[in-house]
Structure formats: structure tokens, C-alpha cells
Amino acid sequence: MKYNKTVLLNLLICIILGKFAPAARAQSLSLSLTPPLTEVMIKPGKAISQTFTLINNGDDTLIKAEFKTLNENGNLSDQEEKIIPWLEIASPSLVAEPFLFKKGEQLKLVVNIHPPADTPQQDYYQSLAFITLPVAGRHTQSNISQILVSPILISVTESGLPKSAKIAKFNFPSIIDSFDSLNIDLVLKNTGRAFFHINGQLLLKGLIGRAKYPIIPRIHLSGQEREILLDSPQTKRISGFFLGKYSLIADFALDEGSIKIVEEKVFFALPWKLLVILTVIIIFSLAWNKYRTNPK
Numbered sequence: 001m002k003y004n005k006t007v008l009l010n011l012l013i014c015i016i017l018g019k020f021a022p023a024a025r026a027q028s029l030s031l032s033l034t035p036p037l038t039e040v041m042i043k044p045g046k047a048i049s050q051t052f053t054l055i056n057n058g059d060d061t062l063i064k065a066e067f068k069t070l071n072e073n074g075n076l077s078d079q080e081e082k083i084i085p086w087l088e089i090a091s092p093s094l095v096a097e098p099f100l101f102k103k104g105e106q107l108k109l110v111v112n113i114h115p116p117a118d119t120p121q122q123d124y125y126q127s128l129a130f131i132t133l134p135v136a137g138r139h140t141q142s143n144i145s146q147i148l149v150s151p152i153l154i155s156v157t158e159s160g161l162p163k164s165a166k167i168a169k170f171n172f173p174s175i176i177d178s179f180d181s182l183n184i185d186l187v188l189k190n191t192g193r194a195f196f197h198i199n200g201q202l203l204l205k206g207l208i209g210r211a212k213y214p215i216i217p218r219i220h221l222s223g224q225e226r227e228i229l230l231d232s233p234q235t236k237r238i239s240g241f242f243l244g245k246y247s248l249i250a251d252f253a254l255d256e257g258s259i260k261i262v263e264e265k266v267f268f269a270l271p272w273k274l275l276v277i278l279t280v281i282i283i284f285s286l287a288w289n290k291y292r293t294n295p296k
Contacts, residue, residue, distance in 0.1 A: 029146045030058035041155045047114035054107045062133040065095040070125035072223040086115050115156045123222050124154040161194035163254050167263050168225050178271040181237040186228040190220040200252030207244045242269030
């Protein structure tokens with residue numbers, strides 16, 4: 001009976017503490033930013049503005065805005081010396097320091113881009129980043145921090161920067177089983193001085209027909225090596241039944257221009273796994289029949 005009283009007392013204490021203790025919950029962060037990407041071609045000495053809209057669909061949060069640079073792979077870099085001084089937030093001025101961004105609020109932020117007349121003509125890869133900070137005094141399960149980034153790709157040029165590319169890798173098995181998928185390892189390198197969108201397809205030609213496989217039109221930054229992915233659920237594989245000799249042609253264009261990248265490779269397909277199985281079955285059947293007719 002004493003044991004039961006102790007259990008009931010502990011249970012009562014837990015209920016009371018749970019009722020009057022401050023509720024702990026996970027902070028819900030949900031920010032949306034438009035435009036998600038900005039592409040600019042501008043002459044030295046000119047100026048333009050771009051408006052960004054940030055919406056808070058989650059809980060109140062502290063937030064600050066700052067510029068960050070992107071490396072050639074499109075990832076955020078900590079090299080502050082590469083942040084260009086002629087990219088600046090014109091309004092509102094309150095984003096210079098962290099501020100409370102309440103649930104449901106909307107912030108319109110104007111960014112000025114004004115390269116001086118003596119700015120070197122090249123690409124500049126920057127980004128506008130919004131960084132959230134934990135709100136002091138909130139009872140949360142964890143201090144959640146989030147960074148939301150909108151890349152700003154700027155080409156400073158009088159008449160356009162030269163664009164070029166090459167296929168750095170185009171690999172797949174030269175012989176496959178007829179029932180297997182064709183696994184493709186295809187990488188394109190931007191060898192020019194400006195970023196571009198890649199457009200095109202993979203063209204598969206066989207003895208009795210052909211098929212086209214569109215690629216995902218992603219951005220390639222200057223100097224970047226990036227995988228080419230198919231615009232399908234199997235982004236690096238082509239499925240089907242193959243038999244005989246095939247050629248696979250990579251056929252791409254840079255942006256909507258006339259610069260073309262074309263390369264062709266050949267592979268052969270045979271149902272060799274099935275042939276192996278059938279061969280084993282035939283050999284086993286012949287051996288079994290021989291054993292039955294001439295037992296020892």
C-alpha cells in the first residue's frame with residue numbers, strides 16, 4: 001500500500017508540474033523569398049535596381065540581411081573580400097542590423113547594382129542572404145537558425161562576355177545486359193568567362209529506332225564542372241530493353257545561342273545474363289538425362 005501511495009504521489013507531482021510549467025515547442029521557421037535567382041547583364045558605369053520580397057509564414061524571428069559571395073560551384077563562400085562594394089541595399093535601412101520579423105509580415109527590399117566605369121568586365125557571383133537568429137526568452141526545443149539565399153549573377157560587360165564549354169566526362173559501360181539500365185556519367189565544364197544555361201538532350205539511336213531524353217536546363221558558372229542530369233525521375237539512367245549496337249549522342253546548346261556541344265559514344269547490348277542462365281539449364285539438363293540413361 002505504501003508503494004502504491006508513492007507512485008500516485010509522483011504521478012500527481014508530474015501532472016502539476018506539467019500543467020504549470022512553460023510549454024516547450026519547436027520554433028516554426030517558414031520564409032519565402034522572391035525572386036529566387038537574379039541574372040543581370042550591365043555595362044560599367046550604369047545602374048539598375050532589383051526588388052526582393054521576403055514573407056514570414058512561420059513564427060516571429062530575428063533576422064538580418066547581408067551579402068555573401070558564391071564560389072565557382074555556386075556555394076556560399078566566407079571570402080568577404082570578394083563581396084563587391086557596388087552591390088548595396090538601398091532600402092529599408094533597418095536591415096543593416098538584426099530586427100524582429102513577425103509572423104505574416106512582408107518585407108520589400110531594394111538592392112542597387114551600380115558598377116563604376118572602371119569595373120573589370122567579368123562575371124560576379126554574389127547572393128543576398130537572410131539569416132535568422134533565435135529569439136531571446138522563447139521556450140523552444142532548440143535554437144533554430146536558418147539561412148535563405150537568393151543568388152545574384154552579374155555580368156559586367158560592354159558587349160557580352162565570351163562563352164565556351166567542353167564535355168569533361170562522358171562515361172557509361174561499352175557492353176551492357178539488354179535488361180539493365182544504361183548508367184551515364186556526364187559532366188560539362190564551363191571554359192568561358194560567363195555563366196550560361198545549358199539546353200539540349202541525349203539522343204539514343206539503335207537499329208530499329210531512336211529516342212530523345214531532354215536534360216535539366218541548369219546554370220553553369222564560369223569555370224564550373226557540373227553533372228548533366230536527365231529531366232526524368234531517373235536523372236542519370238536510361239531504362240528499356242536494348243539489343244545490338246547503339247550510339248548515344250550528347251547534343252547541347254549554350255543558352256539560346258548558336259554555340260553547340262556535341263559528342264557521340266557507342267555501346268552494345270546483349271541479354272548475356274539470360275544466355276548464361278539458359279546455358280546452365282541446358283548443361284544441367286543434358287547431364288541429368290545422361291545420368292538417368294547411364295546410371296553407375
